[in-house]
Amino acid sequence: MANMAQAIRMALHYAEEHLGVTDIFGEDVGAPLGGVFTCTQGLKTAWNSPLDERGIIGAAMGLAMAGNRPVAEIQFCDYIYNTIDLLKLAGNTHWSTNGDWALPMVVRTPVGSGIRGSLYHSHSFDATMTHIPGWKVVMPSTPLDAYGLLISACQDPNPVMFLEPKALLRVKGDERIPGEPEDDRALSKMIDAPLGDRSQWKPQWPALEAFAIPIGKGKLVREGTQATVVSYGRTMPLCIKAASQLAEEGLSVEVIDMRSLWPYDWEMIKASVQKTGRVLFVNEDTEVTNFGEHLVRRTVEELFYSLLAPPRLVAGKFVPGIGLADALEMASVPQQNDITTALRTLCREQP
Amino acid sequence: MSRPRLIKENSAPLSLPREQLIRIHDLMVKARVLEERLIQMYKQGHGYFWIGGPGEEAFNVPLGLLMKVGEGPAYDYLHAHYRQSATLLAMGEEPIGALRQMKNTATDPYSGGRNFAGHFSRRSKNIAPITSPIEVQYAIAPGSAMAQKRHGGDGITIVTGGDAGTAEGDFASCLVWSSRPANPLPILIIVTNNKWGISTTADGQHGETNISDRARAFNIPAKTINGNDPVESYQELQAAMDYVRKERKPFFIEARVSRLYGHSSASGANFVNEEQDCLRLFEARLEQEGILDRKQMDEARNRYTEELAAAARTVRDEPQPSGDSIWDHIYAEKK
Numbered sequence A: 001m002a003n004m005a006q007a008i009r010m011a012l013h014y015a016e017e018h019l020g021v022t023d024i025f026g027e028d029v030g031a032p033l034g035g036v037f038t039c040t041q042g043l044k045t046a047w048n049s050p051l052d053e054r055g056i057i058g059a060a061m062g063l064a065m066a067g068n069r070p071v072a073e074i075q076f077c078d079y080i081y082n083t084i085d086l087l088k089l090a091g092n093t094h095w096s097t098n099g100d101w102a103l104p105m106v107v108r109t110p111v112g113s114g115i116r117g118s119l120y121h122s123h124s125f126d127a128t129m130t131h132i133p134g135w136k137v138v139m140p141s142t143p144l145d146a147y148g149l150l151i152s153a154c155q156d157p158n159p160v161m162f163l164e165p166k167a168l169l170r171v172k173g174d175e176r177i178p179g180e181p182e183d184d185r186a187l188s189k190m191i192d193a194p195l196g197d198r199s200q201w202k203p204q205w206p207a208l209e210a211f212a213i214p215i216g217k218g219k220l221v222r223e224g225t226q227a228t229v230v231s232y233g234r235t236m237p238l239c240i241k242a243a244s245q246l247a248e249e250g251l252s253v254e255v256i257d258m259r260s261l262w263p264y265d266w267e268m269i270k271a272s273v274q275k276t277g278r279v280l281f282v283n284e285d286t287e288v289t290n291f292g293e294h295l296v297r298r299t300v301e302e303l304f305y306s307l308l309a310p311p312r313l314v315a316g317k318f319v320p321g322i323g324l325a326d327a328l329e330m331a332s333v334p335q336q337n338d339i340t341t342a343l344r345t346l347c348r349e350q351p
Numbered sequence B: 001m002s003r004p005r006l007i008k009e010n011s012a013p014l015s016l017p018r019e020q021l022i023r024i025h026d027l028m029v030k031a032r033v034l035e036e037r038l039i040q041m042y043k044q045g046h047g048y049f050w051i052g053g054p055g056e057e058a059f060n061v062p063l064g065l066l067m068k069v070g071e072g073p074a075y076d077y078l079h080a081h082y083r084q085s086a087t088l089l090a091m092g093e094e095p096i097g098a099l100r101q102m103k104n105t106a107t108d109p110y111s112g113g114r115n116f117a118g119h120f121s122r123r124s125k126n127i128a129p130i131t132s133p134i135e136v137q138y139a140i141a142p143g144s145a146m147a148q149k150r151h152g153g154d155g156i157t158i159v160t161g162g163d164a165g166t167a168e169g170d171f172a173s174c175l176v177w178s179s180r181p182a183n184p185l186p187i188l189i190i191v192t193n194n195k196w197g198i199s200t201t202a203d204g205q206h207g208e209t210n211i212s213d214r215a216r217a218f219n220i221p222a223k224t225i226n227g228n229d230p231v232e233s234y235q236e237l238q239a240a241m242d243y244v245r246k247e248r249k250p251f252f253i254e255a256r257v258s259r260l261y262g263h264s265s266a267s268g269a270n271f272v273n274e275e276q277d278c279l280r281l282f283e284a285r286l287e288q289e290g291i292l293d294r295k296q297m298d299e300a301r302n303r304y305t306e307e308l309a310a311a312a313r314t315v316r317d318e319p320q321p322s323g324d325s326i327w328d329h330i331y332a333e334k335k
């Protein structure tokens, strides 16, 4: 099965061929590197931009205004902060012009911890991004979801922020991308650029099929009756593992992958919380003014009388950065044990 | 790199066809009367904020007249700032739209009552939304220029902004992105230099001799012109646009202009006597060369004054947007 980086590359190839994507660009996105995480290797419209994040977001807006369909990359989300006002502008252009202009553009950026990236290659961007109206915001946790969400993003007439959990970019999926070959090594031979001289290399793309995951739809990953855990991105597989482990202890946890942060699948969350009466939200962004806090607030306001325990949030610590040493990173963002413990406590909590 | 030679240029003969001079004059008057009406509306409490371009008509009218107006990459894109009502009128916009935006009515054609005066936007004419953050348009403009280069034809991108704003990084972004040898862009980069930020003078803001000198470092041909002279503006813009259209490469123009009513309503919006008034200077020359007489010019002004007074009365009775319309147009629908 493909990993997420390969899935993203295949979705972009599909989008170049079938969805009118004209430009895939950013720092080191074009040949020879194809992106620092290899997500853009071998793509025919990929090109290297100047080292200028504001220029990248601005150019994407201008291209989109002129009827093109750009997919811009910011190398690490830690460096997207100097474009915040342009992101705000991209989000409000349709509204401020009373519906006259639309910006069909996608911005991709890797987020979160997991590669021992220290202070400036580990940050999350979900809380900040969900604070900017007019954008759609998605974050896959599996290669197939990455493929399907990116295809939807490239079809959307609005700006879409595609957050890539960098810890999961090299993780293989359990599901096949429609059209990918059975053999993983065969896939790698076809679409991964060789080491060394790549000047003569051309990818051989598999015959990919259309597969779109609608933006705004969550995924019920596992059914359960005693508690609900809602997550996305890097912490998602940890939540799934926690649910399996707790099942062995006789605790039944329902697992939801949000996939889309804005708009999001409140109906799915609501139905689950009404069933289980207990909910834990998990993400790794810093915990103060966290997107999970919004979900907790909405749960309290709308589902208070269904609750058997206070809704809870496990998130990153509110510290200025993620330190390089292993122990520092581990202490800063949720780990497997934090989630399992929080869920166990939640399941046992009685009104 | 020529420095402005105001006195000499202003007494030079008017080397454009007579009809063209009359047309430019007419639009300059129309734009001036529009801005004065907007200021009056603001002062009478029919709007919350005024910012606009009285004093820049001699440059902005020729710019609008020379643009290839239409929708899509075959036509010119304008990424402007908030002092360009005269360009918009020269591009065929009706002045009542600006009044509607001042009064923030539901009928405001540019934003439906959502945005400030002077913040125009019109997709059917490739007028990119004008926004309040200074200079962001310089980061966005290379994108439409890239699309135009790929599209072919002779459509170009035009970006304008103020001199103080050139201190922002987006201005440098524009020079960098427009002049990369791997992909030079068909873009006309314009700075209208009125020598002021809001209250910060040019010498507190930047130290180059001419702002256009900054283009040299990027091998972008550049000129500093007297933007208070409509004939010089027309001819220099025409030459620059021809170059960009044909060569598909950037050109840079710095236009020295006046700021006749201060920065905006925030600084009072009162007439500043010390600034050169491009309209008065042009009218003296038109009269001197026998192209228009005082009576004809007064008639034009009176006609527009009456027209805009009537338009203001119309706008006064138009509805405001309803509160629940805040939910409209957050997202575009798939077509």
Ligand SMILES: Cc1ncc(C[n+]2csc(CCOP(=O)(O)OP(=O)(O)O)c2C)c(N)n1
Binding pocket: B083, B132, B133, B134, B161, B162, B163, B164, B165, B166, B194, B196, B197, B198, B263
């Ligand atoms: C990014 C940003 N910072 C500050 C402001 C506030 N502001 C509005 S106009 C202005 C001065 C602009 O001067 P200049 O660029 O010379 O243009 P002018 O208004 O003189 O035409 C400032 C500081 C703003 N609108 N945007």
